[in-house]
Each structure stands twice: as structure tokens, then as C-alpha cells.
Amino acid sequence: MSRHTRNLLIAAVLLISFGYGRMYLEEPMAKDMVAKNYWPNTMNMQTRDKVGQLGMTAALGGFRSLVASIMAVQAFTHWDEGRFDQAIAQYWVIVQLQPGAFFNWFQGLQYSAHSFEFPEDKNQRADWVRKYNETVAEGERFMLGAKKFMPDDYRVYGQLGMLHASKFVPKNWCKAAEYYEQAAACPNTKPYYFRFSAYALSQCPGKEQEAYEQLKSLYDSNTRFPSVITHLQRMEEFLNIPQADRIPERANKK
Amino acid sequence: MEVDWQDWRDGRKDVTIEVCEQIPVTHCASTVTNDIKMNDTPDAPAVEIEHLTKLFRIPSLRKQTVLAVNDLSLTVGRGEVYGLIGPNGSGKSTTMKVLLGLLHATSGKCSIFGRDSSQVDSRKDVGFLPENPYFYKHLTASETLEFYGRVCGLTKAERRDQNARLLKLVDLEHAKDRRLAGYSKGMLQRIGLAQALVQNPRLVVLDEPTAGVDPSGSRQIRDLILELKEQGISIILSSHLLEQVQEVCDRVGIIYKGDLVREGRLEDLISIEDQTEIILKNASAALLEKVRALAMGESTEVISIGRPRTTLERLFLEETQ
Amino acid sequence: MNDDDHETPDQKRTGYSGAALATESQPHSIFSPSRIWALTMHTFTQMVRMRVFYFLLFFSAGIILVAFMFLRFTPEQELKLLKDVSLGAMSLFAGIFAIAGTALLIPKDLEDRTLYTILCKPVPRFEYLLGKLLGMLVLIFVSMLFMDALFCTVVGVRQKILEKEVAVAYDQELAKYPEREQNESWKEQREEALSAITENGLRWDLQAAVWAIFLKASVMTAVTLLVSTFATTTLFTIISSIAVFIIGHGQHLGRSYFLSGAPDGGLERALAGALAVIFPDFHLYDIVDAVVSGETIATTLLLQMSGMTCLYLLIYTAAASFVFSNKEL
Numbered sequence: 001m002s003r004h005t006r007n008l009l010i011a012a013v014l015l016i017s018f019g020y021g022r023m024y025l026e027e028p029m030a031k032d033m034v035a036k037n038y039w040p041n042t043m044n045m046q047t048r049d050k051v052g053q054l055g056m057t058a059a060l061g062g063f064r065s066l067v068a069s070i071m072a073v074q075a076f077t078h079w080d081e082g083r084f085d086q087a088i089a090q091y092w093v094i095v096q097l098q099p100g101a102f103f104n105w106f107q108g109l110q111y112s113a114h115s116f117e118f119p120e121d122k123n124q125r126a127d128w129v130r131k132y133n134e135t136v137a138e139g140e141r142f143m144l145g146a147k148k149f150m151p152d153d154y155r156v157y158g159q160l161g162m163l164h165a166s167k168f169v170p171k172n173w174c175k176a177a178e179y180y181e182q183a184a185a186c187p188n189t190k191p192y193y194f195r196f197s198a199y200a201l202s203q204c205p206g207k208e209q210e211a212y213e214q215l216k217s218l219y220d221s222n223t224r225f226p227s228v229i230t231h232l233q234r235m236e237e238f239l240n241i242p243q244a245d246r247i248p249e250r251a252n253k254k
Numbered sequence: 255m256e257v258d259w260q261d262w263r264d265g266r267k268d269v270t271i272e273v274c275e276q277i278p279v280t281h282c283a284s285t286v287t288n289d290i291k292m293n294d295t296p297d298a299p300a301v302e303i304e305h306l307t308k309l310f311r312i313p314s315l316r317k318q319t320v321l322a323v324n325d326l327s328l329t330v331g332r333g334e335v336y337g338l339i340g341p342n343g344s345g346k347s348t349t350m351k352v353l354l355g356l357l358h359a360t361s362g363k364c365s366i367f368g369r370d371s372s373q374v375d376s377r378k379d380v381g382f383l384p385e386n387p388y389f390y391k392h393l394t395a396s397e398t399l400e401f402y403g404r405v406c407g408l409t410k411a412e413r414r415d416q417n418a419r420l421l422k423l424v425d426l427e428h429a430k431d432r433r434l435a436g437y438s439k440g441m442l443q444r445i446g447l448a449q450a451l452v453q454n455p456r457l458v459v460l461d462e463p464t465a466g467v468d469p470s471g472s473r474q475i476r477d478l479i480l481e482l483k484e485q486g487i488s489i490i491l492s493s494h495l496l497e498q499v500q501e502v503c504d505r506v507g508i509i510y511k512g513d514l515v516r517e518g519r520l521e522d523l524i525s526i527e528d529q530t531e532i533i534l535k536n537a538s539a540a541l542l543e544k545v546r547a548l549a550m551g552e553s554t555e556v557i558s559i560g561r562p563r564t565t566l567e568r569l570f571l572e573e574t575q
Numbered sequence: 576m577n578d579d580d581h582e583t584p585d586q587k588r589t590g591y592s593g594a595a596l597a598t599e600s601q602p603h604s605i606f607s608p609s610r611i612w613a614l615t616m617h618t619f620t621q622m623v624r625m626r627v628f629y630f631l632l633f634f635s636a637g638i639i640l641v642a643f644m645f646l647r648f649t650p651e652q653e654l655k656l657l658k659d660v661s662l663g664a665m666s667l668f669a670g671i672f673a674i675a676g677t678a679l680l681i682p683k684d685l686e687d688r689t690l691y692t693i694l695c696k697p698v699p700r701f702e703y704l705l706g707k708l709l710g711m712l713v714l715i716f717v718s719m720l721f722m723d724a725l726f727c728t729v730v731g732v733r734q735k736i737l738e739k740e741v742a743v744a745y746d747q748e749l750a751k752y753p754e755r756e757q758n759e760s761w762k763e764q765r766e767e768a769l770s771a772i773t774e775n776g777l778r779w780d781l782q783a784a785v786w787a788i789f790l791k792a793s794v795m796t797a798v799t800l801l802v803s804t805f806a807t808t809t810l811f812t813i814i815s816s817i818a819v820f821i822i823g824h825g826q827h828l829g830r831s832y833f834l835s836g837a838p839d840g841g842l843e844r845a846l847a848g849a850l851a852v853i854f855p856d857f858h859l860y861d862i863v864d865a866v867v868s869g870e871t872i873a874t875t876l877l878l879q880m881s882g883m884t885c886l887y888l889l890i891y892t893a894a895a896s897f898v899f900s901n902k903e904l
Contacts, residue, residue, distance in 0.1 A: 003358060004901040008805075011897040018890040019852030022883070023830050026856050029879050030827050036873065038865035039858070065863050066663025069656045076648065101868040103651055192763055225759045310903075354695040356904045374605070374699050382695035388687040390617070392624035404613035405696050407604075449692060459695075 037100060037150075068097040068104065079111050087111045088138060095145060102155055105146035109159060112139035113167060129169050136167045157183035158193055165200050174204035177211075194218070195228060202231045208238050219247060298368030300457045300488035301330035301353065306362035308348050308512075322348040324512040325362070330505075332456070335479070335489040337503035337520075339496065339566075341574055345512040346492040347385065350459055353490075354382055366457060378406075381450030385462040388442070391435035395426050395445050398434065399452055406453035420448040424478065440471025447478055457488045464495055476502060500524075500566045510574045524566055610698060614706020619713045622676055627714070634664055634722055642733045650737040650768075654775040655867060657733060661726040662784055662863045665719060669792035670820065672715050677799035678812035680707050690904060701896035704800060708892055711796045716789060723785045727777060734776030741768050774869055783872040784863045790884040791860035795820060797891035798855060804899040823857035826850060855887060 033039055071094050079087035091108035098104050112135050140163050146156045161179035164172040180197035183189060198218060202211035212235040218228050229249045236246045308323040323345040330336040338346050351357040353364045355372050369376040389398055396417055403413035421427045424444035434442065443463055450458055460479070464472040472495070479502050482489060493499050499506060500520060507517040516523060641660045648656065684690035693703060745765045748755065755761045799816040806812040829850035832843070859880065862872055 002901075004903070007897040007901050011894040014890060014894050014897070016852055018886070019854075022856075022886065023834060023851055025883065025886075026827070026859060027830060027834055029859060029876070029883070030831070030856070032876065033859070033862075036865075036870070036876075038862055038870060038872075063663050063666060064861075065659040065867055066666075069659035069663070072652070072656065098864055098868070100864060100870070101655070103655055103868070107652065190763065190767070192760060226757075227760070351691075351904070354691070356691060356694060358901060358903065374697055377695055377697045380695060382691060384688040384691040386688065389689055389692070390621060390687075392621055401613065401617050402692070402696065405610050405693060405698050407607060407610060407697070446692075453696070 039100070064097045068094050068101075071097070072104070072107070075107075075111070084111065091142070095142070099145075099149040102146060102150060102153055105142050106155070106159065108142035109139040109163075112136070112142060113163075133168060136163060139163060139167070152186050154183040154186035154189035154193060157186065158190075158196075161193075161196060161200065165196070171203075173200045174207065177201040177204050177207065195223065195225070199227060199231050202235050208235055211235055212239055212241070224249075298365065299329045300332050300334065300367060301328070301336075301490060302365045302368075303328050303349070303353065304363050306349065306352060306364060307360050308345070308352060308357065309360045321512050323352070323509075326509070326512070326514050327362075328507055328514060328517060330457075330488055330490055332488055333483075333486040334505060335483050335491065335503045337499040337506040338490060338492040338509060339494075339499055339506060339570060340492075340509035344509045344574075346509055347461055349509070350382075350461055350490065350492065354380065354459060378453065379456045381452070381455035381458045383443070383446045383450045383458070383460045383463055385465055389434050389445065389449070392433060394431050394433050395421060395437075395448075396430045398445060398449060402449045402452045408453065416452055416454075420451055423451070423481070424448045425474065438471070440467045440474065443467055443471065443475055444478070447475065451482075455487070457490070458482060460489065460491045460493075462493055463491065464493060464498060472498070496566045496570055506566070508570060508573050515573050516569070520566070524569055605699065607702065611702050611706050611709065614693075614698075614703060615709040615713060618680065618707050618710020619717075622672075622710070622714045627672065627676065628718070628721075630668055631718065631721055634668065635725055637664060638726060638729050642729045650741060650772050651775050653737065654730065654734065654772065657730055658775075658781065658867045661722075661729070662781075662788065662867065665722050665726070665785065666788050666791070666863065668722070669715050669719060669788055670795060672718065673711065673792040673795035674799050674813055674816045674820065676714065677707075677711050677796050678803055678809050678816060680711070680800075681803045682806075682809045682812070685904065694904065700900050701892075704804070704892060704895050704899055708796060708800050708888070711800075712793055715792050715796065719785060719789050719792075723782070726785075727781070730781070731777045734772060737772050737776075738769060741772060778866075780866045780870070780872050783877055784866040786877065787860045787862045787880060790880055791857055793884055794855055794857070794860075794887045794891075797888050797895075801891045801895040801898070804895045804902065819854060820857065822850070823855045824861070825858070826854040826856045827858045830856070859883065 071090055075087045075090035075094065078084070078090060088108065088111050091104065091111060095104045095108060140160065143156055143160045143163070146153070147160075150156055157179045161176045161183060163176075164179065165176035177197050177200035180193050180200055184193040184197055194214070195218060198211055198214035201207045201214060204211070212232070215228060215232040215235060219232055229247065232247060233249070235241075304327050306323055306326045307321070309319045310322055312318040312320060326345070326349060328336070338349065340346050348357060352359050353366070353371050355374070355377065358372065364371040366376045367379055371377075390401070393401060399417045399420055400413055403416055408416060417430075421430050424447055426441060426444055426448070429437070429441060434445065437445065447458075447460075447463065450460075463479070464475050467475065476498055479489060479491065483502065489502075491499065491503060503520055505518060506520050506523055508515050638657065638661045642657050681690070684693070690703075694700065745768070795816070798819050799812060802815045802819070803809075803812045806815065829847035833848035833851050862870075862876075866872060
């Protein structure tokens with residue numbers, strides 16, 4: 001065996017031993033990173049079809065973020081020029097590239113919610129509502145997709161609550177209250193989600209008592225914003241709360 | 255001095271006779287025995303190559319090989335200038351590369367001042383100028399010498415001194431701050447020679463030092479080699495310019511198809527064994543006739559009797575064709 | 576016979592060289608940091624003088640353009656785009672340097688025969704390789720330092736401008752509807768809009784992303800150097816290194832499958848294991864997305880990542896040295 005062959009063998013043994021040994025160092029690191037939500041997904045063939053071979057190679061080569069941003073600019077151009085379907089389709093790819101970025105899901109929702117074109121004949125209300133709800137539902141699908149990757153993100157539930165409280169026709173206050181409640185229970189949440197949950201609950205049939213208790217607890221904890229007072233007074237009326245137990249404010253009563 | 259035999263026969267008066275002493279084919283610089291370096295075998299020659307064989311594998315499905323050097327042995331004494339000549343592909347560069355540790359011998363061994371030449375420390379004593387060196391074109395001449403000085407472990411002061419001395423030696427002081435990208439071929443060869451000398455080597459290996467250099471540049475390099483020779487540096491030189499080899503080398507080896515076909519002192523190699531040269535001064539035609547008969551006369555001063563010379567070129571062609 | 580006749584060639588030699596060099600009497604050291612540093616700085620200078628830093632002009636122009644071109648985007652989107660493009664460009668340039676720059680080093684030295692002039696000096700081959708590797712790492716580090724400084728400046732400036740613009744917009748709304756001063760939701764919305772800019776602006780975690788990019792490029796440099804020690808052409812080195820780079824981003828899939836201990840699919844598991852053993856895991860360094868998405872990167876993870884990189888550099892350079900030590904030049 002020549003010296004060169006011997007050295008090649010030594011190098012190969014060294015690399016294989018290292019390769020085998022490092023698996024047991026890298027795997028726990030990788031698991032830790034998955035647990036910390038640094039890598040929310042892996043890409044699939046559908047993504048490849050959408051971003052193309054070059055985009056997929058770039059994304060696989062560690063340039064996902066860059067590919068996603070370039071696609072976001074393209075999506076913006078589509079949306080800006082009225083090609084709403086293309087903009088939304090583009091965002092479905094972007095969220096596959098970067099599912100851990102809430103902003104992408106949110107942008108998909110925004111484009112869905114704002115891309116509805118009002119029909120010229122507004123008398124065809126039923127058709128109008130169906131089409132409108134379809135676009136809002138597309139937005140909801142973005143948020144439901146985000147929920148899979150960010151189950152603890154208050155923003156996801158907040159946006160879902162918003163869709164049912166103010167976008168869908170008719171509004172679904174019970175579902176909105178449910179989502180807002182979930183948003184309020186998430187870590188690092190914003191305080192207004194608890195209020196929104198109470199407001200929505202106050203309009204959910206059969207949940208009035210629960211809503212009253214939530215609003216009252218807000219009032220008692222000195223959260224006496226005009227909306228809190230308005231909704232609370234409405235619940236007092238609805239539930240026939242004795243006058244002595246009602247709040248003293250009158251001015252903002254609707 | 256070379257004499258045309260026909261001139262002598264024609265009775266020219268200024269023909270001289272020199273008597274050359276037959277010098278045995280041994281190391282002409284074998285007087286070198288003292289040494290000032292550490293880790294050195296005091297009596298070891300500058301270079302000793304013993305039974306060197308080098309086979310190259312040809313990348314193919316069949317395990318074909320090419321024999322580049324075949325059982326080559328040679329010795330270069332201290333202070334000697336050794337010329338290695340041979341046609342293209344004869345194994346000169348391979349021999350040099352094995353000597354410098356750039357290639358590994360298939361069999362046999364090489365040593366430099368008694369140290370195994372495959373060991374890195376043996377290169378402390380060697381300077382090498384490869385064939386057609388390009389060097390780092392982004393560096394100036396000063397930076398080139400500075401860099402090579404650094405890799406040789408020279409101190410800052412040593413680098414500064416060597417830089418100045420070597421630039422002067424190779425006559426590139428005027429161009430020391432110019433990037434090598436703008437150097438002519440001759441200038442590149444000279445800076446190459448300077449880098450080869452940067453750590454004060456005791457052995458310099460020059461592979462085709464004048465290849466592609468114009469006659470004037472070639473002459474400059476030849477003069478530098480002679481200067482190094484004067485200073486006692488051992489030199490191995492390979493060149494196609496046989497006239498140049500003839501001018502500077504003490505001994506010559508002719509390598510052909512990997513074999514060292516002839517080796518010896520230059521004067522011995524180029525002398526014609528079966529002829530004798532008689533050079534006469536002020537000889538009359540009649541005398542020359544007598545000399546022709548007797549080869550010696552009383553009133554004639556015999557200056558030289560020796561063997562007439564062929565040229566190295568003729569010898570080279572005879573050996574390699 | 577004159578006195579000169581007693582001089583040995585070595586003594587004569589001092590005639591041109593002056594006093595004997597101090598290094599001549601010293602034994603040869605098998606490992607010399609100063610030699611390695613000389614080779615490192617030489618490689619760095621070589622690359623700098625090949626005008627590789629010109630790309631920084633492209634980078635500067637690119638991120639300034641991105642910072643001030645997409646003015647119709649939301650502030651969050653704008654900052655995200657700026658970070659994505661900048662970090663993406665850093666990854667790209669670092670990758671190009673690591674692969675193309677390193678792939679050129681040894682073949683160029685060999686082609687120009689400069690390698691001969693170095694290796695016939697008392698320079699061990701592993702020192703030569705180490706010098707080349709460190710030179711490239713210094714080059715990538717300096718480039719990234721410049722890009723990072725520029726990136727932080729641009730993001731910081733853009734963030735300040737956006738914060739000011741949003742604050743002004745809310746102030747104008749307040750001037751128009753003074754009753755909103757009492758509206759808590761409106762005030763919360765304002766705070767949230769401003770904090771969203773801060774969260775998407777300049778954060779320390781961006782430095783973690785930049786560091787991860789540098790570490791990944793370092794491993795890539797070592798891989799390319801290893802490939803170039805046995806490759807016969809530069810093109811082969813570049814293509815092979817790019818292939819390793821891409822496969823390295825999916826290596827973790829093979830590893831997870833191999834380590835999962837699934838009883839079925841023996842051949843598939845063996846192949847997955849081979850993939851995991853042969854290729855480095857570059858996915859481990861992919862934290863740019865997480866950072867851009869606002870995740871905080873744990874310091875322990877960065878330390879582990881740095882440690883793994885050191886191991887990669889050490890082993891790959893050692894393997895390269897073994898391959899290169901007896902290579903016929």
C-alpha cells in the first residue's frame with residue numbers, strides 16, 4: 001500500500017468516525033431547535049412546483065428567507081395591479097417557505113380580506129355575500145394554517161376572532177368569543193383580548209350570564225373603558241340585574 | 255581554449271599546444287568538508303540520490319504506469335554546479351521534484367546534506383526556482399521576498415537585510431515596488447532566483463532558469479549563477495541551453511528516458527577519447543611536418559597536448575538519439 | 576595558495592548574505608504559528624487584491640435600495656424584507672467566498688507553480704493548508720464585519736424613520752379626533768404599532784443570525800478545501816462543494832431517520848445513515864428565518880453551534896492534511 005493510499009484511508013476513517021460521532025451531538029441540538037420553533041416545517045414537492053427548481057434549490061440551500069421576501073414583493077405587485085388570486089396563491093407558497101413567520105400568514109389574510117371586488121349589481125345580495133364570505137374564509141384558512149405552526153401565538157387567535165367578529169356575514173359572535181378567549185390565554189398576550197372576548201360573548205346567544213360576569217370582573221378591576229361599560233349595562237338590562245347591583249354609570253348607555 | 259585541428263594541420267603560427275592534465279572523474283568540489291550548520295552530516299555531499307525510481311500511474315481503468323526515472327543515482331558535491339540535461343520528458347523535473355519532496359520516490363532515496371529530502375527540515379537548506387515561475391502577481395518584488403522570508407522563519411531584521419541584498423544581487427532595486435504582474439520574463443526569473451536564495455540556502459535547484467528569457471536576460475541569469483558558484487553555493491541546474499550549461503557547470507549528467515546515460519566532469523565528457531590535441535606556437539610548416547611525424551621537436555615549445563573537444567551539444571545529441 | 580582557498584563554500588556564501596541568519600542555527604520547528612500567520616495574511620492579501628471586496632459595493636447599493644424602495648409596504652413588511660434581503664445576501668456572499676474562493680486557492684498555486692516555491696521551503700504541507708483555510712476565514716470574517724456594520728446602520732436608520740412616521744401619523748389622527756385621547760383601545764393600538772416596529776427592527780438576535788452565517792461559511796470553506804486536496808479540476812471542486820452544500824441542508828432528515836430506530840427499511844436506513852455520516856449538517860445553522868420571525872436565539876445554542884464548527888474545522892482540515900501530505904504535485 002502506498003503512502004498516499006494509506007493517508008487516504010486514514011482520512012476516510014477519520015471522516016466516517018467523526019460523521020458517526022457527531023450524529024449524536026447534532027441530533028439533540030436539532031431537536032432542541034425544533035422544540036424552540038426555529039424550524040417549523042420541511043418543504044414538500046408542492047412547494048417545489050410553486051417556487052420552481054431554482055427557488056427550491058435556493059430555499060434548500062439556506063436562502064428560504066430571501067426567496068420568501070422576493071416572492072412577497074411579487075405578491076405585492078400582483079395585488080397592487082388587481083391580480084388578487086395570484087397574490088393569494090403566492091402567499092400560500094410563502095407560508096410554506098416560512099411557516100414560522102406570523103407576518104406571512106397575516107399578510108395572506110390581509111390580501112384575502114381586502115381583495116374582494118364588489119359586484120356591480122348590488123341587488124344580488126345573496127351572491128354578493130357568498131362570494132364575500134369565500135374570500136374571508138380564505139383568510140381564515142391562512143390563520144388556521146398559522147395555528148398549526150404557532151399554537152401559542154395570541155395573534156393567530158386574535159385574528160381568527162376578528163374575522164368572526166367583524167368580517168364574516170353574518171357575524172359569529174360565539175366563535176369570535178371563543179377565539180378571543182384563546183388569544184387572552186396565550187403567553188405574552190395583550191390585555192384587550194380578554195375585553196374583546198367579553199364583548200363578543202355578550203352577543204353570543206345563551207352566554208349572557210358568562211359575559212356579564214366577565215365584564216363585571218373587568219369593571220371591578222377598574223377597567224372601565226366606555227365599551228366595557230356599554231356592554232355591561234346591556235347585559236344588566238338583558239339579565240334583569242337588580243338596580244342596586246347595577247353599575248352607576250349612565251352616560252354611555254346605548 | 256578551443257583549437258581547430260584543421261588550423262593546426264594548415265600550419266597556422268598562432269596555434270598553441272596545451273597539455274591538459276587528466277583529471278579523474280570524481281567530485282570536483284569534494285574538498286568541501288567543513289560545515290557550519292546544525293543537524294548536518296559533516297561529510298555528506300550536498301545532494302545524494304541513490305537508485306531513484308519514479309513510476310507515474312496513468313488514470314485509467316487499466317493500471318498503466320509510466321516510468322519517469324529509472325534507478326538514477328547521482329551525487330552533487332558541496333560547492334559544485336551540476337547540470338542535468340536531457341530532452342523534454344526525460345525525467346529531469348521529476349528528479350528535481352522528488353529531491354524537493356514535491357513528489358515521492360517509488361523506490362530509492364534522496365538526501366540533502368545528509369538529511370532525507372522527504373523530510374521538511376531538509377528544505378531549510380534548499381532554494382528552488384521552478385520552470386516558468388509566475389509567483390503571486392499581486393505582490394511587489396519586496397513583498398514577494400518578505401513573504402518567502404516569513405515562511406522561512408526569518409526575523410524582521412533579517413528579512414529587511416535579505417530583501418535589500420537580494421534585490422541588489424538580482425538587479426531589481428529599481429522595480430522593487432512594482433507588482434510582479436508587470437514584470438518581464440527575465441525579471442520574473444531574477445525575482446525567482448532571489449526568492450530561492452532568501453533563507454541563504456546552501457543548495458539551489460534551478461529548473462530551466464533561462465527558459466523563455468531573451469539573450470540579454472539569459473546572460474544576466476548566467477552571471478548570477480556564476481556569482482553563486484563563486485560564493486560556494488551548490489547548484490543543480492537543468493537547462494536546454496547547452497552552451498550555458500557548458501559555461502557554468504562543473505559536472506553534467508545526461509538523462510534520457512529516465513536513465514542517467516552519461517555523467518561526469520564536463521571536460522572529461524566533452525573530450526574525445528581516441529584523439530590527441532597538440533597545440534603549437536610559431537611552428538613552421540616543416541616543423542609541423544616533423545611534429546606530425548614525431549609529435550615533438552626540440553625548438554618547439556609544447557604548450558598543450560590533450561584531447562580535442564567536441565561540444566556538449568554534439569555529445570548530447572549522440573547520447574539522446 | 577591564498578587564504579581564500581581555505582574558505583568552505585558555506586563560509587564564502589556569507590560574502591553575499593552578510594552574517595549567517597539567526598534561523599540557520601535553529602532547529603526546524605514542526606509547527607510554527609508565525610509561518611501559518613504569514614500564509615494566512617498572504618491568502619487574505621491575495622484575495623483582497625483580486626478585488627473581491629468590490630462585491631461590497633453591490634451589497635451596499637442593494638440594501639440601501641431595498642431600505643428605501645418599498646415605501647408602500649407596511650413598516651413590519653418593510654423591515655422584514657430589509658432583513659431578509661440583507662441576511663440572504665450575506666449568506667450568498669459568504670457562501671460564494673467559501674466555495675469559489677477556496678476552490679481556486681490550491682489549483683491556482685499549482686498552476687502558477689507558486690505552490691512549489693512555498694512547499695520547497697521548510698513549510699509542512701498541513702501548515703500550508705491551515706494558512707489557506709485561515710486566510711479565507713479572515714477574509715469572510717472581515718467581509719461579514721463590514722456587511723454587518725452596514726446592515727445594522729441601515730436597519731437602525733430605517734427603524735427610526737418608520738417609528739417617527741408612525742408616531743406622526745397617530746399624532747395627526749389625534750389632532751383630527753381629539754376624543755381618541757380617552758380611547759384606551761386606540762392608545763393600545765398606537766403602542767402596538769410602535770412596538771411592532773421595534774420588534775422587527777434592530778435586535779441583538781440579528782447578530783446571532785450573522786454569526787451563524789459566518790459559522791456555516793467556515794464549515795463550507797473547510798469542506799471545499801478538503802475537496803480541493805483530491806480534486807483534479809477547479810470546476811469539480813466547485814460543483815462538488817455546491818452539491819455538499821445543498822445536500823448538507825437536508826442531511827438532518829437522513830440522520831433523524833437513521834437514529835429513529837425504525838425496525839423496517841434496513842436498506843433505506845443504511846442509506847440515510849451513510850448520508851448523515853458523509854455530509855455535514857448545514858441545516859443546524861439555519862436560524863435566519865427564526866431571527867427574522869422574531870425568535871430569540873438561546874446563547875447555549877450559539878455556543879454549541881460554535882463548538883460544532885470548531886470540530887468540523889479541526890476534523891476536515893486534518894483529513895485534508897492527510898490527503899494532501901502525500902499528494903504528488
